[in-house]
Amino acid sequence: MSxxxxxxxQQDVERAESVQTTATGxxxxxxxxxxxxxxxxxxxVSGGWVVSxxxxxxxxxxxxxxxxxxxxxxxxxxxxxxxRPGDTFSAAGAAVGNAYAALFRGAVWDFRADSFxxxxxxxxxxxxxxxPLLAAGLGVALAFRAGLFNIGGQGQMLMAAVGAGWVGFALxxxxxxxxxxxxxxxxxxxxxxxGIAGLLKAYTGAHEVIVTIMLNWIxxxxxxxxxxxxxxxxxxxxxxxxxxxMRDSAIMPDLLGPRYNIHLxxxxxxxxxxxxxxxxxxxxxxxxFRAVGLNPHAARVAGIDVERSxxxxxxxAGALVGLAGTTxxxxxxxxxxxxxxxxxxxxxxxxxxxxGRSAPFGVxxxxxxxxxxxxGGSVMQAAEGVPIEIVLVVQSLIVLFxxxxxxxRAVFRLPQPGARRKPRREKKEAAA
Amino acid sequence: MRLELxxxxxxxxxxVANDHIDLVVQPGEIHCLxxxxxxxxxxxxxxxxxxxxxxxxxxxxxGEVRHFRGPGDAMAAGIGMVHQHFMLIxxxxxxxxxxxxxxxxxxxxxxxxxxxxxxVRDIAARFGFAVxxxxxxxxxxxxVQQRVEIIKALSRDAKVLIFDEPTAxxxxxxxxxxxxxxRQLKETGAAIVFITHKxxxxxxxxxxxxxxxxxxxxxxxxxxxxxxxxASLMVGxxxxxxxxxxxxxxxxxxxxxxxxxxxxxxxxxxxxDISFTVRGGEILVVAxxxxxxxxxxxxxxxxxxxxxxxxxxxxxxELVGRSVRSVLDEGVGFVPEDRNTDxxxxxxxxxxxxxxxxxxxxxxxxxxxxxxxTLDQFAREAVEEFDIRTEGIEQHVARLSGGNQQxxxxxxxxxxDLNLLVASQPTRGVDVGSIEFIHKRIVETRDRGVPVVxxxxxxxxxxxxxxxxMVMYRGRIVGIVPADTPRDVLGLMMAGIPQEGTxxx
Numbered sequence: 010m011s012x013x014x015x016x017x018x019q020q021d022v023e024r025a026e027s028v029q030t031t032a033t034g035x036x037x038x039x040x041x042x043x044x045x046x047x048x049x050x051x052x053x054v055s056g057g058w059v060v061s062x063x064x065x066x067x068x069x070x071x072x073x074x075x076x077x078x079x080x081x082x083x084x085x086x087x088x089x090x091x092x093r094p095g096d097t098f099s100a101a102g103a104a105v106g107n108a109y110a111a112l113f114r115g116a117v118w119d120f121r122a123d124s125f126x127x128x129x130x131x132x133x134x135x136x137x138x139x140x141p142l143l144a145a146g147l148g149v150a151l152a153f154r155a156g157l158f159n160i161g162g163q164g165q166m167l168m169a170a171v172g173a174g175w176v177g178f179a180l181x182x183x184x185x186x187x188x189x190x191x192x193x194x195x196x197x198x199x200x201x202x203x204g205i206a207g208l209l210k211a212y213t214g215a216h217e218v219i220v221t222i223m224l225n226w227i228x229x230x231x232x233x234x235x236x237x238x239x240x241x242x243x244x245x246x247x248x249x250x251x252x253x254x255m256r257d258s259a260i261m262p263d264l265l266g267p268r269y270n271i272h273l274x275x276x277x278x279x280x281x282x283x284x285x286x287x288x289x290x291x292x293x294x295x296x297x298f299r300a301v302g303l304n305p306h307a308a309r310v311a312g313i314d315v316e317r318s319x320x321x322x323x324x325x326a327g328a329l330v331g332l333a334g335t336t337x338x339x340x341x342x343x344x345x346x347x348x349x350x351x352x353x354x355x356x357x358x359x360x361x362x363x364x365g366r367s368a369p370f371g372v373x374x375x376x377x378x379x380x381x382x383x384x385g386g387s388v389m390q391a392a393e394g395v396p397i398e399i400v401l402v403v404q405s406l407i408v409l410f411x412x413x414x415x416x417x418r419a420v421f422r423l424p425q426p427g428a429r430r431k432p433r434r435e436k437k438e439a440a441a
Numbered sequence: 442m443r444l445e446l447x448x449x450x451x452x453x454x455x456x457v458a459n460d461h462i463d464l465v466v467q468p469g470e471i472h473c474l475x476x477x478x479x480x481x482x483x484x485x486x487x488x489x490x491x492x493x494x495x496x497x498x499x500x501x502x503x504g505e506v507r508h509f510r511g512p513g514d515a516m517a518a519g520i521g522m523v524h525q526h527f528m529l530i531x532x533x534x535x536x537x538x539x540x541x542x543x544x545x546x547x548x549x550x551x552x553x554x555x556x557x558x559x560x561v562r563d564i565a566a567r568f569g570f571a572v573x574x575x576x577x578x579x580x581x582x583x584x585v586q587q588r589v590e591i592i593k594a595l596s597r598d599a600k601v602l603i604f605d606e607p608t609a610x611x612x613x614x615x616x617x618x619x620x621x622x623x624r625q626l627k628e629t630g631a632a633i634v635f636i637t638h639k640x641x642x643x644x645x646x647x648x649x650x651x652x653x654x655x656x657x658x659x660x661x662x663x664x665x666x667x668x669x670x671x672a673s674l675m676v677g678x679x680x681x682x683x684x685x686x687x688x689x690x691x692x693x694x695x696x697x698x699x700x701x702x703x704x705x706x707x708x709x710x711x712x713x714d715i716s717f718t719v720r721g722g723e724i725l726v727v728a729x730x731x732x733x734x735x736x737x738x739x740x741x742x743x744x745x746x747x748x749x750x751x752x753x754x755x756x757x758x759e760l761v762g763r764s765v766r767s768v769l770d771e772g773v774g775f776v777p778e779d780r781n782t783d784x785x786x787x788x789x790x791x792x793x794x795x796x797x798x799x800x801x802x803x804x805x806x807x808x809x810x811x812x813x814x815t816l817d818q819f820a821r822e823a824v825e826e827f828d829i830r831t832e833g834i835e836q837h838v839a840r841l842s843g844g845n846q847q848x849x850x851x852x853x854x855x856x857x858d859l860n861l862l863v864a865s866q867p868t869r870g871v872d873v874g875s876i877e878f879i880h881k882r883i884v885e886t887r888d889r890g891v892p893v894v895x896x897x898x899x900x901x902x903x904x905x906x907x908x909x910x911m912v913m914y915r916g917r918i919v920g921i922v923p924a925d926t927p928r929d930v931l932g933l934m935m936a937g938i939p940q941e942g943t944x945x946x
Contacts, residue, residue: 291813293806300797304786310745310777311798312766 049412050158051303061364061371063417064410065378072403073105076395080104108395115388116381126268131384133271137341139380140271141166141333141354143278146361146372147285148203148329152217153367154289155322156302161206161221162355164228165199165327169334170350171232172198174252175242177259177339187258192277192335199331200324202228207323211316217323225355232348244345252345261340274336279373281329286369288325298322330355360404363411379404442503442519442600443467444489444632449498451484458484460656461498466601466632471623473643474636475662476653477675477872482636485653486603490522491515502601513542521594525606527586529593531579536561538578539593557596564592568625583730584615591622602626603634608642612730613900613932620646638675638873640668641901676873684880684905692890694721694756696861701751703737703916711737712748713916719861719892724883726907726924727896730935734916735896736778739865742894743775744768755861769798772860774886776850776867778896780843784850787839791831792820794838795853823852828878844875851879855886862886865896880906900931 077083083104086096114120116135122128145162152159173195182190206224209215235242236250244253261273289295300308301318309315333354338346361379365371386400410417417423444466451459458481466472476482487493489500491509499506502518509515512522529538540557547553561574570588578586587607594602604623608616623646627633637643643650643664650662652674662671696719703712712734719725727735740746742753744765753760760768769775775798777783785794796805796816804815820834827848831841838846847867854862864883868876883906887893897903903910904924912919914937922931922940930940 291811293800293809293811296793296796296800296811300786300789303788304782306782307777307784307786307797309765310743310775310783312764312769312801313798314764314766 051156057414058366058371059421059423060411060414060417061366061375063421063423064407065364067410067417067420068403068406071406072399073109075399075402076105076108077101079396079399104393104395108389108393111389111392111395112382112385112400114385114392116385130269131388133265133269135377135381135384136275137271137380138383139376140275140278140336140340141352142357142361142379143333143373143376144274144281144336145330145333145354145358146365146376147278147281147369148199148326148331148333149358150362150365150367150369150372151285151289151298151329152322152326153362154302155298155318156305157207157210157217157319157322157326159203159206159221159323159326159330160218160356160359161203161224161327162330162333162358163351163353164221164225164355165202165330166334166337166351166355167225167228167232167348168202169195169199169331170338170346171235171242172331173335174255174338174346177255178244178253178345180259181256182258184258184260187256188261188339191259191339192332195335195338196328196331199334200328203323203327203330204320207320210323211319229348236348249347251347254345255339255343259339260343261336272336272340274332274340277332277336278376281332282369282373285329289369294321294325330358333358357404360408363408442632443501444520444601444634445501445504446485446489447499447501449485449488449495449500451481451488451493452496457656459488459495462653462656462658464651464658466634468600468630468632469627470648471627471633471635471646473647473650474634474653475638475640475643475650475671475675477638477874480653480675481656482653483605484656486522486605486634486636489515490520490603516543516597516599519598519600520603521597521599521601522603522605523587523590523594523607525609527590529578529586529589532577534575534577535572535581535589535592536574538589539574539596541593543597560596561592564595568622570622583610583732584612584618587611587615587619588622591626599631601632601634603636605636606638607635608637608639610731612935613928614936616642640671643671644668672873678874684884686884687888689720689723689887689908690890691723692721694860694890694892695719695754696892696894697752697754698742699752701738701741701753702749703734703741703746704749711916712741715751715913715916715918717911717918717921719894721890721892722887723908724887724893724895724906725921726903726910727894727913728900728903728907728910728931728935729898729913729919731898733913735898735913736865737916738913739775739778739863739894739896742768742861742863743773766801770801772858774854774857774859774862774864776847776854776862776864778865778869780846780850785838785846788837790835791824791829791838791841791849792816792834794849795820795823797853799853799857819856823849823856827852827882842872843870844872847871847879848875851882855882859886859889859891862891862893863896864893866898867895868897868899868902900928900935903931904928 080100083097083100086100090097115131117132119128119131145166148165149159149162173191176191176194180187180190202224206217206220209220210217233250236252237243239245242252244251263269264271264273264275289299297308297313297318300311300313301315305315334351337350337352342350357379361375362372364378365373365375382400382404386397389395389400390397446462446464449459449462450457462485474482474485484493488495491511491514500509501507507518509518530541533541536554536557539561540552545553545556558574561572565572572585572588572592578589581589607619611619620642623633623635635646644666647664650664650671652659652662652671654675654677659677660674662674699716701712701715702710704710715738717725727738729735737746741748744760744763748761751761755771755773758771760771781787786797789797800806805812817834823829824831824834829841829845829848829852831845838849841849851867862883867879867883871879883893883895895906907924909921910924910926910931911921912931912934914935919934919937919939934940
């Protein structure tokens with residue numbers, strides 16, 4: 010006999026959070042196989058802070074090993090390891106110590122600088138790098154909270170850049186109107202681009218991961234076309250795939266003068282943190298997002314329009330990623346941009362959102378950390394010859410560890426939640 | 442084979458699910474494990490079956506200490522388990538399911554299906570089952586699927602058989618058949634552990650009864666104890682098993698359902714031309730074995746599924762074609778059948794769950810902004826009024842026991858201005874103590890003049906709670922009968938056999 014079984018099964022796949030195995034051992038239920046990835050997803054995006062911290066520590070440790078392994082002095086000392094092992098360890102210690110000191114010097118505080126004003130520069134530089142990561146990370150995190158995996162950051166940023174950039178160089182308005190109009194247009198472009206994925210997901214069931222990836226490519230090639238076509242985005246009189254420079258009236262001004270690399274975009278990103286927190290914790294919209302993210306079935310029964318929520322959350326997420334694209338073209342790269350303006354931030358944002366446990370203030374912390382990695386990584390490379398790729402590997406390792414919380418817990422001997430689980434009680438018990 | 446559990450202790454964090462439990466099951470005996478949901482019966486059996494590792498204590502078979510690292514070990518040692526929810530693969534045949542996990546092969550890994558078929562036929566013949574080894578499991582009725590589970594256990598030469606709440610999905614008649622199968626198994630010398638919370642079944646088949654409460658054995662009871670005695674042992678205090686209610690006083694409110702038909706996307710008719718009326722101040726119980734269209738009926742009432750034809754009017758307002766939101770706004774309270782899937786967000790706090798379906802207007806939302814202080818106050822009052830046992834309103838509902846979770850759902854639905862209450866399986870997975878409370882609240886709602894539709898698969902609940910009982914079978918109404926209709930008549934109706942003198946559908 011058929012409850013609408015097929016529909017159920019489909020819903021099961023979408024189940025963000027079925028019932029948790031409670032620590033009490035009562036009502037020990039679990040998601041069914043079809044929803045297993047969904048459970049892993051939920052766990053990865055909303056697990057404990059301890060796991061985030063553990064993942065960070067493990068990744069940095071792994072980074073140390075790589076730094077030591079790629080260091081020439083260490084390799085040399087390792088050649089006679091068995092006669093004088095101490096040399097290897099001291100060389101390794103020196104390599105790692107110097108590398109992380111350089112990282113610190115490039116990211117937080119330049120202890121070799123003469124004045125406070127110079128010593129503080131790296132920290133502000135880190136915040137500057139953190140700005141687009143923060144905005145885009147919030148966009149990804151918000152989608153996570155609603156149970157959606159927004160991999161489309163790249164496309165959303167590119168479209169936002171198209172919108173904001175075109176307004177920025179083609180129109181003529183006084184500051185700050187010009188800047189604000191450019192921002193609004195850019196943010197709207199990002200929102201609409203993500204909204205396409207939301208619409209397709211809500212009303213056709215297309216998986217948002219696939220749709221957003223494809224939209225990335227569409228945005229990329231669309232931008233390439235626009236940049237290569239005179240009269241569209243290409244700077245007049247140039248054959249390069251690059252736009253004209255932004256007009257001064259559209260530019261986000263430096264916050265602390267030209268000596269420091271930080272612009273108004275950072276303030277907007279901070280405001281976005283508060284805004285996202287408010288939406289999630291204090292507004293009906295966010296309540297609906299969270300309910301749909303954690304249990305779409307219960308949300309539907311409670312009269313929440315799950316489809317509409319899906320569209321809305323993608324619009325808001327896209328707007329946030331769009332803010333990242335906007336700060337890129339109006340604040341960071343104001344001399345005109347090309348199709349690489351996203352700088353991989355759309356994907357780094359996923360890492361940032363994961364490390365920040367999809368919580369607004371967590372994302373803030375994670376974005377600043379990653380901004381510091383970016384700022385410090387290049388100094389580390391320049392000063393100590395440590396390849397910057399190691400920083401990227403460390404970032405990737407963080408995600409890897411976060412996606413496998415049991416591994417982190419095992420390494421740090423943390424208790425595994427819900428130890429052993431018994432199979433979930435089937436819902437279609439009487440399907441006969 | 443003699444099964445003995447000695448001092449089994451199993452902890453989940455601070456909670457002790459099993460606290461030094463001793464249990465002996467002799468061959469040729471049906472030993473009942475009686476206890477409320479959450480008492481620790483299933484945990485104990487999962488320890489025995491190797492799914493959990495005990496923190497303390499040991500399992501002995503014929504006096505010999507055994508360690509099971511998984512169900513495979515337990516099965517090899519002769520322990521078989523018939524799960525509440527069948528562990529069968531629906532698209533496999535009976536024989537394929539029986540051999541699963543224990544496949545005999547010819548050379549080169551070719552499956553020896555014939556051996557499995559023979560085994561199924563042998564065992565079926567021994568117990569007088571009619572089971573076709575080549576039938577697909579998904580085509581079989583529930584009662585037969587359960588027999589496949591039993592055959593599966595017996596095919597591994599199980600000497601100890603554990604039945605975990607086996608009657609939950611059966612009709613009364615199928616339950617009786619299962620009882621006789623259990624007796625036959627007992628005759629062959631098997632040791633049987635029968636886990637249940639249904640008192641009637643216990644008294645019918647048990648040779649010995651062990652009652653578990655809060656993880657400890659609170660005593661043994663003899664099979665000729667009364668229901669009241671067993672219930673008070675289970676709960677730890679005297680329990681009111683009957684529901685006290687006055688004769689209905691009808692109010693103006695009225696739910697009228699006419700010619701309702703619901704089909705699934707493939708066109709299979711799930712609810713077939715159903716018409717009934719519920720007046721304010723009465724409880725209509727929709728009874729029937731699970732999967733006969735009750736779920737779909739309740740979903741249609743709420744607007745979750747759109748009927749293909751027919752109408753639903755509440756106080757003259759047509760509900761068909763409206764969104765769930767607008768149906769709820771008509772003052773419909775809805776207690777879903779599966780609270781964990783459809784009624785609650787496990788990772789939301791109690792307070793958040795209490796406003797889950799009340800976000801469309803004040804008092805909890807004003808101008809799109811949550812009114813948290815109003816909600817907090819409401820949640821505190823609800824916790825108090827509905828006796829929700831919790832550490833506080835900020836606790837996640839996933840951490841509550843089933844009964845307390847259900848009270849959260851009920852508190853939410855009953856605190857609205859109701860014009861209709863639809864409650865599906867309101868006491869499923871709820872402890873006896875809470876059942877009493879929930880029944881009382883439903884009757885109170887009825888006495889306020891609200892029409893109440895209760896969907897229940899439990900005959901006891903239908904008789905106790907209902908003013909009238911409507912029995913459904915294969916999507917149709919078999920009949921609508923008074924609440925005092927005898928059990929066996931209701932049982933036959935649930936099997937689709939209409940009775941003389943009952944109101945025609």
